[in-house]
Amino acid sequence: MPTFVYASLCKGCGKCVDICPADNMQYNPKLRKAYNADPASCAECLNCVKYCPEHAVDVRPYADFAPLGARVGVVRDTKKNIIYWRIVFRDGTVYDFASPIRTTPWGSAKGATDFPERQDLDSELLALEDNPEFLGFPELPKPKQPVRIVGSIIKAKQQGSK
Amino acid sequence: MSLHFPTKVVETDILVVGGGMAGCGAVFEAKYWCRGKCKVTLVEKANLEKSGAVGMGLSATNLGVFTTDPDDPKPEEFVQYVRNDLLGVVREDLVYDIARHMTSTIKLFDMWGLPLWRDPKTGKYLRTGRWQHPIHGESYKAIIAEPCKKSADEVYERVFVTHPLLDEERPNRIAGVVGFGVRDGTFYVFKAKAVIVAAGGTSLLYRPRSVGEGLGRAWYPTWANGSAYAIPLLAGAETVNFEFRLVVVRFKDAYGPVGFPYLLLKMRSTDSKGQQWEPLPDEAKAQLSKIFYDYAWARPTPTPIRTWVTIQNLKEGRGPDLMQTQERLPDEESLKVLFEDYLDMTPTQALYWASQNIHPQKQPSELVPTEPYLQGSHGSSAGMWASGPPDIAPEEYRWGPNRMLTVEGLFGAGDTVGASGHKFSSGSFTEGRIAGKSAVRYVLGPAKDYKPVVSNDTIERYKEIVYRPMEWYHKNKPLTTTPEMPPQLTNWFEVHPNYLNWYQLLVRLQKIMDEYVAGWGMFYTTNMYMLGRAWELLKMLEEDFRFAAAASLHELLRVWETYHRLIVGQAVTFSMMNRKESRGYYLNADYPYIDEDNWHVFTHVRRDPKTGQWSFRTSPVIHIIPP
Numbered sequence: 080m081p082t083f084v085y086a087s088l089c090k091g092c093g094k095c096v097d098i099c100p101a102d103n104m105q106y107n108p109k110l111r112k113a114y115n116a117d118p119a120s121c122a123e124c125l126n127c128v129k130y131c132p133e134h135a136v137d138v139r140p141y142a143d144f145a146p147l148g149a150r151v152g153v154v155r156d157t158k159k160n161i162i163y164w165r166i167v168f169r170d171g172t173v174y175d176f177a178s179p180i181r182t183t184p185w186g187s188a189k190g191a192t193d194f195p196e197r198q199d200l201d202s203e204l205l206a207l208e209d210n211p212e213f214l215g216f217p218e219l220p221k222p223k224q225p226v227r228i229v230g231s232i233i234k235a236k237q238q239g240s241k
Numbered sequence: 242m243s244l245h246f247p248t249k250v251v252e253t254d255i256l257v258v259g260g261g262m263a264g265c266g267a268v269f270e271a272k273y274w275c276r277g278k279c280k281v282t283l284v285e286k287a288n289l290e291k292s293g294a295v296g297m298g299l300s301a302t303n304l305g306v307f308t309t310d311p312d313d314p315k316p317e318e319f320v321q322y323v324r325n326d327l328l329g330v331v332r333e334d335l336v337y338d339i340a341r342h343m344t345s346t347i348k349l350f351d352m353w354g355l356p357l358w359r360d361p362k363t364g365k366y367l368r369t370g371r372w373q374h375p376i377h378g379e380s381y382k383a384i385i386a387e388p389c390k391k392s393a394d395e396v397y398e399r400v401f402v403t404h405p406l407l408d409e410e411r412p413n414r415i416a417g418v419v420g421f422g423v424r425d426g427t428f429y430v431f432k433a434k435a436v437i438v439a440a441g442g443t444s445l446l447y448r449p450r451s452v453g454e455g456l457g458r459a460w461y462p463t464w465a466n467g468s469a470y471a472i473p474l475l476a477g478a479e480t481v482n483f484e485f486r487l488v489v490v491r492f493k494d495a496y497g498p499v500g501f502p503y504l505l506l507k508m509r510s511t512d513s514k515g516q517q518w519e520p521l522p523d524e525a526k527a528q529l530s531k532i533f534y535d536y537a538w539a540r541p542t543p544t545p546i547r548t549w550v551t552i553q554n555l556k557e558g559r560g561p562d563l564m565q566t567q568e569r570l571p572d573e574e575s576l577k578v579l580f581e582d583y584l585d586m587t588p589t590q591a592l593y594w595a596s597q598n599i600h601p602q603k604q605p606s607e608l609v610p611t612e613p614y615l616q617g618s619h620g621s622s623a624g625m626w627a628s629g630p631p632d633i634a635p636e637e638y639r640w641g642p643n644r645m646l647t648v649e650g651l652f653g654a655g656d657t658v659g660a661s662g663h664k665f666s667s668g669s670f671t672e673g674r675i676a677g678k679s680a681v682r683y684v685l686g687p688a689k690d691y692k693p694v695v696s697n698d699t700i701e702r703y704k705e706i707v708y709r710p711m712e713w714y715h716k717n718k719p720l721t722t723t724p725e726m727p728p729q730l731t732n733w734f735e736v737h738p739n740y741l742n743w744y745q746l747l748v749r750l751q752k753i754m755d756e757y758v759a760g761w762g763m764f765y766t767t768n769m770y771m772l773g774r775a776w777e778l779l780k781m782l783e784e785d786f787r788f789a790a791a792a793s794l795h796e797l798l799r800v801w802e803t804y805h806r807l808i809v810g811q812a813v814t815f816s817m818m819n820r821k822e823s824r825g826y827y828l829n830a831d832y833p834y835i836d837e838d839n840w841h842v843f844t845h846v847r848r849d850p851k852t853g854q855w856s857f858r859t860s861p862v863i864h865i866i867p868p
Contacts, residue, residue, distance in 0.1 A: 100288070101462075101464040116730050122464070141494075143452075145593060166591055168600075169595065176577060179377045182356050215308030215309065216344075225866075227864075232864050234837065
């Protein structure tokens with residue numbers, strides 16, 4: 080059972096239920112707490128662990144191959160935009176890691192209609208590609224010397240070299 | 242449980258199915274051109290913020306910028322690379338089209354807040370290898386989801402799309418899709434002028450290497466269930482190269498990717514006797530060229546050949562291959578880079594090392610070839626057959642707007658579109674953008690006055706079909722004394738004479754695919770007899786879906802996911818039965834060699850939506866970039 084919920088810590092907020100990409104995290108209406116209802120479909124993505132505000136969701140990697148004893152701690156701080164990890168080996172070795180997760184404030188990304196409108200619907204240029212910085216080329220590239228080789232490219236190469 | 246779920250009809254101009262990288266790209270681009278003129282709707286089975294293959298994070302945009310800068314690669318070069326890597330069978334127009342639009346995608350990601358690694362001196366994005374940029378990607382998907390949500394007119398989350406709807410007056414014309422709300426059971430009918438399928442490829446179609454608790458431990462996420470192919474196939478669209486499944490070499494059990502250690506840390510791998518296999522030595526290339534012709538000499542060595550080497554080593558008792566991590570981790574800093582790479586995208590890899598006390602700076606790690614996957618955005622060319630870009634595609638590859646499949650109004654992007662591998666996350670987003678703009682042009686042009694024709698009878702019929710597994714469960718449940726399980730938990734081992742639950746259907750499918758259609762259990766080997774037998778057994782499994790049972794909406798989701806996998810499995814088997822050659826990640830013992838003279842072709846499989854009959858044809862490969 081890869082991820083599981085500590086009964087004493089879960090407050091039943093449902094954030095893990097909301098975020099689980101595989102629909103595994105479910106709400107137990109009797110206990111009013113979350114649980115992993117479908118461990119066989121769990122990819123151990125750890126999103127439920129990362130999103131739980133109470134740190135009530137934990138992971139015990141698959142019994143198929145993982146001896147007990149290793150531990151992981153993860154804090155995804157969306158104010159400082161850093162993710163902190165602590166990995167504890169079965170033999171007790173501890174590693175701490177921290178990585179940035181985003182360079183701009185949450186909620187600041189511009190949607191499609193926040194960019195100026197354009198009329199060239201018939202061209203092959205995509206959004207913002209009227210700007211050379213975005214396109215990377217003076218104009219939209221096409222193959223410089225297009226060929227038409229039907230079938231094996233190896234045969235064509237061999238015939239060309241003869 | 243009352244099965245009287247409400248029906249909700251949603252009318253839109255462009256419907257995007259699947260909110261992963263390709264879907265988000267499609268929504269953003271479609272809305273950019275649509276504004277005020279047409280409506281863009283997104284339907285996604287999970288939560289947009291962490292859904293799709295990138296949902297758990299990623300440590301690189303595996304396809305980066307292409308510019309005039311001499312240091313940056315050019316689209317031509319990329320086509321040559323992808324062509325070699327996929328052993329010559331590739332749609333060069335599609336690959337080129339993605340490369341030429343990559344820069345704007347990366348600039349958008351950068352602007353939205355994705356932490357791309359930069360060279361401190363020049364300020365340019367760093368590269369690992371020729372094509373990719375390393376990132377701090379834990380929140381990659383969350384960052385991309387934000388502008389996507391802001392762009393869409395409507396977003397439906399936790400709605401699973403089960404079937405396509407075809408127009409009742411025009412043959413071979415998509416009219417929309419149906420599905421159900423996973424949380425409240427609402428039956429959804431989406432009617433649209435254009436549908437872009439940007440759903441996920443297929444994991445768990447083959448028996449995974451972990452079969453106990455770890456059934457879901459696969460390299461490609463468990464929630465990728467093949468809807469990318471099942472929806473178009475059920476609508477009657479053609480596939481391409483479905484026999485070319487993907488088998489990748491990964492760290493054993495945890496399935497951590499190996500590109501980063503090879504490319505950034507310059508690690509090498511050997512067999513268990515110490516002979517080096519990656520980078521592949523020249524003597525080995527000379528041997529391999531007897532089987533793989535010139536492809537054995539291609540630089541870098543094509544992925545199918547590298548995978549083949551690892552399989553061969555295992556088979557002949559020299560395995561497993563070992564990543565010699567300890568040779569290239571001289572200090573704390575490099576160890577940190579390695580660990581963070583996995584924590585950003587495959588946390589299980591780090592946990593695996595911790596649980597077995599494997600210290601990568603002291604000892605090597607085992608590698609293993611995975612079970613096969615079906616997907617169009619990584620190192621394989623399986624997918625749906627799509628129309629090409631009007632300005633560069635050969636005439637034979639242009640029958641409709643760019644990225645339209647062989648069904649009118651049905652578009653594809655990302656894993657859906659085949660014969661154009663190596664898109665990965667950023668390329669899938671880019672292809673979504675291409676399909677998005679193309680769909681707008683179509684909706685505002687030729688399809689301007691189109692109104693989907695779908696009768697109420699059809700809608701009622703689909704509603705009955707979709708909820709039948711729940712009805713069937715509740716009708717039959719009282720027949721035996723087995724206690725009912727908690728509301729959401731599958732009773733995997735319930736023995737019932739009248740029904741099968743999703744888990745039982747899934748393991749049957751996996752057993753057939755693994756044992757007959759070249760899974761890992763058969764060392765990726767099959768023959769014509771086995772394929773014929775698989776075809777019969779898959780037919781019976783399809784019939785048994787009449788007896789599928791679902792105790793809850795969660796199980797109903799799993800039943801339909803499994804059904805989509807079954808459709809994909811049938812297409813794979815049918816494609817292999819008709820491909821009298823081994824190419825890619827499997828061996829047909831009856832046809833063990835690459836037949837370069839006759840079989841340099843695309844293979845297409847189609848399922849007739851009216852009769853359910855399967856058909857097969859081939860079409861020539863046309864190269865547009867010089868050798």
